[in-house]
Amino acid sequence: MATGKFFRDIELPQQKPQDNGVYFPAVLSPNHNTGSTAVEELHDFEEAIRVQKPWLESLLQKSGAILFRGFPVATPSDFNNVVEAFSYAEFPYLGGIATRTKVVGRVYTANESPLHMGIPFHHEMSYARDFPTKLFFYCDEEPGEGGETPIVLSHIIYEKMKERHPEFVMQLEEHGVTYTDFASDENDPSSFTGRSWKSIFKTNDKNVAEERAAKLEVKVEWIGNGAKLTTATLPAIRLDKESSRKTWFNSLAVGSDAVVEIGNGDPVPDDAVEDYLKILEEECVAIPWKKGDVLLINNLMVLHGRRPLLKPPRRVLASLCK
Numbered sequence: 001m002a003t004g005k006f007f008r009d010i011e012l013p014q015q016k017p018q019d020n021g022v023y024f025p026a027v028l029s030p031n032h033n034t035g036s037t038a039v040e041e042l043h044d045f046e047e048a049i050r051v052q053k054p055w056l057e058s059l060l061q062k063s064g065a066i067l068f069r070g071f072p073v074a075t076p077s078d079f080n081n082v083v084e085a086f087s088y089a090e091f092p093y094l095g096g097i098a099t100r101t102k103v104v105g106r107v108y109t110a111n112e113s114p115l116h117m118g119i120p121f122h123h124e125m126s127y128a129r130d131f132p133t134k135l136f137f138y139c140d141e142e143p144g145e146g147g148e149t150p151i152v153l154s155h156i157i158y159e160k161m162k163e164r165h166p167e168f169v170m171q172l173e174e175h176g177v178t179y180t181d182f183a184s185d186e187n188d189p190s191s192f193t194g195r196s197w198k199s200i201f202k203t204n205d206k207n208v209a210e211e212r213a214a215k216l217e218v219k220v221e222w223i224g225n226g227a228k229l230t231t232a233t234l235p236a237i238r239l240d241k242e243s244s245r246k247t248w249f250n251s252l253a254v255g256s257d258a259v260v261e262i263g264n265g266d267p268v269p270d271d272a273v274e275d276y277l278k279i280l281e282e283e284c285v286a287i288p289w290k291k292g293d294v295l296l297i298n299n300l301m302v303l304h305g306r307r308p309l310l311k312p313p314r315r316v317l318a319s320l321c322k
Contacts, residue, residue, distance in 0.1 A: 006031055006048035010069070014287045018063070024153060024285060025065035025295070038072040045071045046085040053086065060134075061242050064153050064301040067287060068294040076317055079138040080105035082294055088321035091132035095200060095216045096125055097181065097193045103317055110137060110318040111306065113192035119306035121152060121280045122251050124299050124320065127179040127231055127258075129217050132320040135297040135304070139289040144311030150286035151297065151304045154247035158237060160279045161248065165272045172236035175263035177250050179234070182257060185225040192306075193258065197227040233263040240300050247300060253277055289316065 007028045015023040036044065049056065060066055073079055083106060090106045099112040111119060125131035137149060162169045181193065188194030197220075201209040206222065213220045217232035238249040252260055253273050260268055286307060297304060 006044070006052065012287055014285050016283075016285055018153075020062055022059070022062045024063055025067050025151065025287075026059050026063040027067045027069055027287075029068075029070040038074065041072045042078055042081065045073075046081055049082065049085040050087075056086075060296060060298050064298050065151055066296045068296070069290060069292075071292060071294070073138065073292045073294055076103045076107050076138070076140060077105070079136075079140075079294065079317060080107045080319070082138075083107070083136050083319045083321075086296075086321070088134055091320035091322045093320060094202060094212065095128050095130075095218065097127070097183070097195045097200060099187050099189060099195050099199065100318070106319050107138070107317050108319065110316045111192050112189055113194065114190060115147060115309035115312070115314055117192065118308045119192045120254055121150070121284070121303040121305040122254060123154065123247075123249050123303055126249050126251050127234065129232070129234065132299050132322060134321040135299050136319040136321070137293075137295040137297070138317045138319075139291055139293040139315075140317055141313045141315035142289045142291045142293075143309055143314040146307050146310030147314040147316075148286040148288055148307045149295065149304055149316065150284040150307060151295075151302050152280055152284040154249065154301055154303055155240070155243070155245040156283050157248040157276070157279055157303070158246050160283070161272070161276060164275050164279075165269075168269060168272045169237070171262050171264070171266070172250070175266075176233040177236045177252070177263055177268075178231055178261050179251065180228065180230045180259040180261075182223070183227050183229055193254065197229070200229075236262075238300065243301070245301075248303070249300070289314075 008031045010027050010029050012027055018024050100108040102108050124135055183197040183200055185196050187196045187199055197209055198204050201212040203209050210220050219230045221228040236250040238247050240247050252268055
C-alpha cells in the first residue's frame with residue numbers, strides 16, 4: 001500500500017484483515033527517523049496530515065479506524081494540535097451522558113468512571129439525534145495492564161445479528177429504538193453514564209434544560225431533583241453511505257440503568273442481547289495502548305468500549321468531531 005513519503009503502514013498481531021484487503025485498524029508510523037527534534041517532528045506530522053488528508057480519509061473509510069503510533073505526541077497540547085491539523089469541526093457535547101472534563105483546547109477526558117470498570121461497546125452518542133462522526137483518542141499515560149479500548153466493525157455485527165436473529169433485526173430496522181434513563185442533579189463518578197441533567201444540558205435551570213432537551217428530541221419528566229429522560233424513536237440500524245453498508249448503530253446493551261425498547265414498545269429479547277455480546281467479543285480488536293498513540297475512529301462504522309484496568313496508571317483523552 002502506497003503511504004506517501006511521510007507515513008508507513010505497520011502490522012500488529014491484533015489487527016484483523018478485511019475482505020477489501022485492508023487491515024482493521026490501519027496502523028501508521030513515521031516513515032523514517034529524520035534526526036529532527038521532537039518539536040520539528042510533531043510539526044512535520046501535522047503538516048503531513050494537512051497535505052495527505054484526502055489519502056488518510058480514504059484509508060479511514062476503507063479500514064474504519066487508524067492508529068497513529070510512534071509519533072512525538074507527548075502532551076495533551078500536542079494531541080490538540082494533531083486534532084486541529086485534520087480541521088474537522090468540533091462536536092459540542094450537548095446531550096452526552098458520560099462525565100467529561102476539558103483538558104486543553106478541544107481535548108477532554110474520555111470517561112471519568114472508575115477505571116477498574118469496563119465500558120460496553122457503543123457508537124458515541126447513538127442515543128442522540130445528532131452525534132459525532134469522528135472520534136480521536138490519545139494515550140497520555142499507557143496502562144500498566146488491561147485498560148485497552150477495544151473496537152469492532154459495526155457492519156459485521158449487523159450481518160451476524162441478521163443471520164442469527166432475522167426477525168428481531170427486521171423489527172429494529174422497521175421501528176427503531178427508544179432510550180429511557182434517569183439523571184440526578186449531581187454527577188455520579190461511579191457510573192460511566194453518570195452525568196447529571198445539569199451537565200447534560202449545560203444549565204442549572206430546569207426551564208432551559210427542557211428547552212434544550214426539546215431541541216434534542218428528548219422528553220423530560222422531573223422526579224424530585226432528578227430527571228427521567230426519554231428519547232424520540234431513533235434508528236437502530238443506519239446506512240453508511242460511503243460504503244453502502246448497514247451498521248449496527250444503537251446502544252442495546254449499555255449495561256447501565258437505561259431502558260432500551262424497540263420503537264413499537266416491545267422489549268429487547270434477552271437471547272438476542274446474549275448473542276450480540278458474544279459476537280462483539282468474537283469480532284473485536286483490542287490493541288494495548290502505548291504512550292503517544294492517537295486513534296482515529298469513524299463513529300458511523302466502528303463501535304468502541306473500554307476494558308477494565310488491571311494495573312494503573314491509565315490516562316486516555318478524547319476529542320469529538322462533527
